[in-house]
Amino acid sequence: MITIKNLSKRWKEFQLKDISFSLDKEYCIILGPSGSGKSVLLKCIAGILKPDEGNIFLEGEEITNKAPEDRNIGYVPQNYALFPHLNVYKNIAYGLTIKKVDKLKIERKVREIAEFLNIAHLLDREPKSLSGGEQQRVALARALVLEPKLLLLDEPTSSLDISIKEEIIKELSKIEIAVIHVTHDLVEARSLAEKLGIFIDGKLLEFGDKKILDKPKNRKVAKFLGFNVIDDKIVSPWDVKVELGGEYKVLNVLDYGYYKKILVDYNGTLLKIFTKKNISIGDKVNVYIQ
Numbered sequence: 001m002i003t004i005k006n007l008s009k010r011w012k013e014f015q016l017k018d019i020s021f022s023l024d025k026e027y028c029i030i031l032g033p034s035g036s037g038k039s040v041l042l043k044c045i046a047g048i049l050k051p052d053e054g055n056i057f058l059e060g061e062e063i064t065n066k067a068p069e070d071r072n073i074g075y076v077p078q079n080y081a082l083f084p085h086l087n088v089y090k091n092i093a094y095g096l097t098i099k100k101v102d103k104l105k106i107e108r109k110v111r112e113i114a115e116f117l118n119i120a121h122l123l124d125r126e127p128k129s130l131s132g133g134e135q136q137r138v139a140l141a142r143a144l145v146l147e148p149k150l151l152l153l154d155e156p157t158s159s160l161d162i163s164i165k166e167e168i169i170k171e172l173s174k175i176e177i178a179v180i181h182v183t184h185d186l187v188e189a190r191s192l193a194e195k196l197g198i199f200i201d202g203k204l205l206e207f208g209d210k211k212i213l214d215k216p217k218n219r220k221v222a223k224f225l226g227f228n229v230i231d232d233k234i235v236s237p238w239d240v241k242v243e244l245g246g247e248y249k250v251l252n253v254l255d256y257g258y259y260k261k262i263l264v265d266y267n268g269t270l271l272k273i274f275t276k277k278n279i280s281i282g283d284k285v286n287v288y289i290q
């Protein structure tokens with residue numbers, strides 16, 4: 001189990017504020033907009049940044065001041081950080097070699113993890129000859145081969161195209177240790193999260209299961225997730241009914257195939273509505289907030 005207690009990190013322009021949460025052997029997604037402090041949080045947990053306040057415990061042991069390599073935590077940064085001069089095998093084996101693990105054991109473990117992540121055919125290749133998705137798997141293998149108690153993933157699919165992204169998400173869902181995965185991708189959050197935290201302006205505003213995505217309580221979280229906040233009430237875009245022939249003007253329409261997202265000027269507030277009706281930009285509509 002990982003427990004984060006009152007963690008804070010301050011610079012002049014940004015603060016990570018009093019973060020507390022715990023996690024069992026679960027897949028935790030931390031979702032938040034760009035610049036909200038998600039990477040700073042991971043770096044504090046990995047030991048790359050020193051928090052100003054707070055404590056981090058892993059399986060009951062305090063690790064707040066331990067060196068990154070002594071934490072038993074796997075960390076995959078945003079840019080993967082593969083060693084360019086080492087082939088894939090040596091990249092994956094690196095941590096075990098440093099720990100002076102027996103050569104035969106290293107070989108067995110590297111092959112095992114490479115098979116698990118479908119990269120066994122790439123072991124002789126140089127990182128620069130790999131696609132983004134392949135590099136991502138190598139970075140994951142390099143972290144997982146050390147059998148960490150916790151895996152930290154910083155936006156692991158952000159530079160991948162949709163089909164590769166789906167494959168990586170499938171691989172990630174097979175991992176059976178505690179994972180903290182930060183992202184700003186809602187689809188990824190829905191597919192993977194057993195626990196979910198929403199991070200905005202350096203604060204963990206909501207933490208729980210993924211029901212948060214459908215029923216946020218905090219108004220800032222609701223706005224970030226695309227809900228309407230009308231007179232302090234949080235309203236899903238599905239819960240606003242719309243009819244042609246009213247006083248409110250349709251400012252924009254996004255066609256998602258089986259439904260449309262329309263934006264309506266509702267007395268100066270931009271109202272988001274999901275509808276299957278045939279509505280176009282410039283139409284005048286009536287709205288019914290449920």
Ligand SMILES: Nc1ncnc2c1ncn2[C@@H]1O[C@H](COP(=O)(O)OP(=O)(O)OP(=O)(O)O)[C@@H](O)[C@H]1O
Nearest residue numbers: 011013014032033034035036037038039040041184
């Ligand atoms: N070493 C540092 N010194 C000063 N400010 C920093 C430092 N590292 C990060 N920050 C600031 O902390 C804030 C949060 O950065 P962070 O990288 O954690 O955001 P993020 O939520 O991961 O964003 P993204 O999704 O774009 O990666 C930013 O304003 C950043 O400039």
